[in-house]
Amino acid sequence: MRWRATDPAFTVLGVTAPDPTTSIPLALFDDVVKWSQRRTDLGAWAVEPGSALHGDDRWADPYRVSHAAQHRLHSAIDNLHAVKLLLVDAATLPTFATFTLIRAGMENAAVVSWLLQPADQPERVRRRLQLEAGNAKNRDTALTLMLRNAGPDEQAAAAPLAEVLERLRGIGEAHGIPGREIDKRLPGWADIVKAATKHPRLSDIQLFQWRMCSALSHAEEWPSHILLSTPVGDDVDGVVTLHVETPAGLAQVSFGLASGMLRDAINLYDTRRMASRTA
Template sequence: MDEEETQLLRNSLTYIEILLTRYEPRRETAWRVQPGSSLAGDDARTDPYHLSHSVQHALQVAIDHVQCLRSSLVERMDADKASVVLHTHGQATLLRGALENSARAVWLIAPPQRLERVRRRLTLQADDHKNNRAMAAVVAAAMAPPCQPRADPDTLFPRSEAEQWTQLVALFQAAGATLTEPKALKSALKFTGYADIVRTAGQELARPPDFDGSLDMGKVLEFAWKGCSALAHGDLSGSLNQLPRQVQSQTGKILFVRMTGSVTNLHFWTTLACMTITKALDLFDSRARKYH
């Protein structure tokens, strides 16, 4: 590892420590939403699926991934030096979790209009309902005795799928939505997917001074998230494209290569994850405060 890579690792660990130091007080106290604040109004409109709770949960998950990243990186910490371990794929998986969840937090809380914040929270809940039922269907199928009819997954829930959907529509309309046609409502409350969430959240980030001024931060964050995802999934092309490699031997057209962890990518992804978490924390604090 050369001096430049060593400095990038130092910077990455510094960014993590600054972030975790800021976050630490929240571990002991509840995330306070002041009565009369913007976020309190959002919670009233999304009750019982409070927007503040969803943002808090996303940030806690993102921070947990960052803490795990630090634990995986630092093998030993002394007063004047640290021993670090660089993994090829596992740390990218952790950074993917940090990027994805912090982006979701920003995406939920960033829109200036309350109705859009409410809509996004309800689309997330609609997707949660759908995924929960899909999992229940798998469990019901796995538990069914051979040659016996499967249990209806709907019987595993206290409310029917139709009742859950009716509740979400009612909340959306009570928040000010004027849509009434079922098709339009279904389109409005359809979950957008994480690629769009990450791209949209990235547009809320300030461009670092050392970044090219022409770069679209939404696309930058999406690029980082997809890079981490490629390594998390073990994609061969992603591994070959993003990891340093050395050819060990060759047989015909087949190369045998040795891959190592990328310090440059680790630093890039860590920087963006810390930036996105910080942006979400700033937005939460601003919207949770009542201004007199």
Template sequence: MSTDKPTHGQVVAKWLEVASGIDKMMERVGNPEDFAVAPGSPLFGDDRVSTPYQVSHAARMCLVSGVDHLHAAKSLVLDLKVLHASAVYSLLRGSLENLAAAFWILNPPQRNERIEHALRWHAKNFREQNIALEPCGLSDESSYQGKLAKLHAVASPRNISNQKVDAGFRSSTVVKYTEEQLPNVSPLLPWQVCSGFAHGRPWAVLGMSEQEHYETVAPGVMNVRLTSGLDRVLFPALSTFRLMVAVVDVLQRRAHVPS
């Protein structure tokens, strides 16, 4: 099998191919009539017993945020033709994390597991909300515990433990879950690289960027100019795009009545 580096033309063609799909998905998530949950579908049943923390609502919020971040990356790279050294990776990281969370919520075959994951998603939201707002006097431990109690009220009839709900989740958990379930997407390494860029980690920034070296007056010290390229950012962008397609596929399957 050939391991030749793709030509610039091939890279541009692949970007344009995924850009069309990203634009179409951006239109879809903006349409309130799209992704309807059909009565009698698995997701309809999930929502009925998880109200007011409907599984489909949590998954849809993750999908919208994931598509929004991905579309922003596409717009920056292709439409504005601005290729920052790091920013596009941060956008792709946000997309990967949200899409992986959506897949983690929707993919389990058992209803209880889908509901548990949706409740854990809400628990993480409430915990981070309290951490942010408590110092401002806009939240307190009592209100936080009250919100968790409402999640417990949904979990209890399904024999989902409060401990599981309160644990929330980590982005690394949902990305690794997606890596195991979707080997053709393999989002783990792209997510790790994008996270490295988002945090300015040298292993990612120096490892993935194009470098120009300039001598300085200090012995053994070089100035380095870092730039990116369409071929380099295509690697995480393709994984993110494929994950988006997988999320939409499982969402539509769960939202339709089995034949």
């Protein structure tokens, strides 16, 4: 790509994808392969009677806390397993797409940790209902676009947003959770990712990696300039040609942090779902 020294705008001319198998240890993907296999075993995710999650599910029914956690764990596993399919099975390292997948893994793992971390049941249930309120609002926005030109039967089939929110408030208030707490806007992604950090010394690094992956997912220029590019030759008329390549080490570190976040989320889920390890 070319970059004008006096102007941050640049034009993409081409990128390079190195062979990752030469520098990324295959053992890095052992856990995600194991987790991907676990996805097909429904019993491996079952909530045991008497566990913390069993109580959460009863309070929040039909918006079960365990279902929200499972859905996001499966998504995180799926995205990180896709990284393994690219880097190992296909032996390629896409310049940008790898970080889009890693970002999705990080975010979904972080939501699970944020959801299940509180020691008290009312707070876990509140967060679950808050997630569902956000989901209902997003669904309503999308369906409004889809149903704008639909017939009355299709429009009637979609539950009104106000009805869903009222149901959520009723579930919360039955357990002493004020409706206004459920209506609260969800924390931003940065706050959720930061809250999911179990290791304080990794907090800034993890948050930086998430921001980097997010920026690459949205084609922001700064990570390409700072982390992926090296100048090629001298500038010509103020334009510098850059060689853009994802360092295998950077992909390895990012994947390792995402995998660690997912491991923490899965361990927390297992702690909450098993009666013998309820916390």
